[in-house]
Amino acid sequence: MTNYWKTLEAEQGTLEDGQVLQGLLDEADAIVVGIGAGMSAADGFKYIGSRFTDAFPDFIEKYGLLDMLQASLFDFESVEEYWAFQSRFVVLNYLDQPVGQSYLDLKDMLEGRNYHIITTNADNAFDVADYDSDHVFHIQGEYGLWQCSKHCHQQTYRDDSVIREMVEQQANMKVPSELVPHCPECGAPFEINKRNEEKGMVEDGDFHAQKDRYEAFLKENEGKKIVFLEIGVGHTTPQFIKHPFQKMTEANDKALFVTMNKKNYRIPKAIRPQTVHLAQDIANTIHKAKNFDAVK
Ligand SMILES: [Zn+2]
Structure with missing residues (x-):
């Protein structure tokens, strides 16, 4: 397999996760970010304790x-x-x-880049961190x-x-x-407004506008050098982020599936060579990524 990513040529283990992340984002033509509960939990918005x-x-x-x-x-x-x-x-x-530091850091990191976000989180994290809502798709309601x-x-x-x-x-x-x-x-x-396994969810005009913008972004950037960046996505509802990201990666040689998660979820064999697993602390990795220079 051809390696399209310079950052990945560095010897394994010589770069910190934040450095890998920053390097890949610098190289990417497009970034699709999928955000799950682990990202809000990294900012202390936990559902336990x-x-x-x-x-x-x-x-x-x-x-x-x-x-x-x-x-x-x-x-x-x-x-x-x-x-x-x-x-x-x-x-x-x-x-x-309150506003989460990781959301602020991620916003800085994406600034000026070609990106779109999909999230299963229904909290106010994007809104309170002042993201451009045209780039965020709340697929599970709010x-x-x-x-x-x-x-x-x-x-x-x-x-x-x-x-x-x-x-x-x-x-x-x-x-x-x-x-x-x-x-x-x-x-x-x-x-x-939330999705129920049997009943589904009420999806109004605003929901469909969000969905259309997300799908248009995927279409525009099909076949490009693209990073599918998954942050804190578990296995509760893999049909919304994890599985589509993995399928789109498989369909595009130049795509990478980058998963930020402490847990090591099974990666389908077909995309293992195109997968980068960043297991270090999410909040810390995103925070530090901003400060690394591009990998030369
Ligand atoms: Zn009614």
């Missing part, structure tokens, strides 16, 4: 919930209880989640948005003040019934 137990002691006691993601998908016993949980969750992970729980029509809604009111007025793990928001079309309660 004190961030979870401090915010939801009552729910943990009642249901024995183990982590915040599992909890957010739990089938609560009433809509009032559902919104008591979700309103607190939205304030913590969306409305009031916590701040609502959809009809019957998915009766393809529109999302948002009202942050109602969320905050639900946090303030809830008692005994229930919001007052009159605060539960309802679909203006069919009257069913709203739920958070």
Whole structure:
């Protein structure tokens, strides 16, 4: 196989991960970045530990919930209880989640380059770090948005003040019934805009615009020297980032699949020669990558 990447000619182990990353991005004609939960976790926005137990002691006691993601998908016993949980969750992970250093560093690193981002994260990390939203595709919705729980029509809604009111007025793990928001079309309660294995997700005009921009970018850069950079992507929903990135890499000799993850996921044999695994700490690697000069 021809090696199209100068950075990879360096003797293995002689470069730090940040240096490899910076070198590959310098060489690439296009960069597709796929971001999963591991990136937000690298900035301390974790779904386990004190961030979870401090915010939801009552729910943990009642249901024995183990982590915040599992909890957010739990089938609560009433809509009032559902919104008591979700309103607190939205304030913590969306409305009031502070800016993450890795997101700021990544933004600097991508500045001036030909890139597009796809993410399964539904937090506010890109927004609060002031990314150009035309370059970001939220394929799994956003916590701040609502959809009809019957998915009766393809529109999302948002009202942050109602969320905050639900946090303030809830008692005994229930919001007052009159605060539960309802679909203006069919009257069913709203739920958070997220994908469900059976029902799918409400995908409105904005979602499709994001999807179209992402697909247009892939089409424009097909066959080019391209880096598919996967950051903190696990194996929960590989159909959105991991598998498409691997397939597109396989279809293009000049493409690289660069995976930043502490875990060593199995890489399909066909793309092993085109795979670069950066196992060092995500936040640290991105932070340092900015400061390395191009590999000559
Ligand atoms: Zn409806």
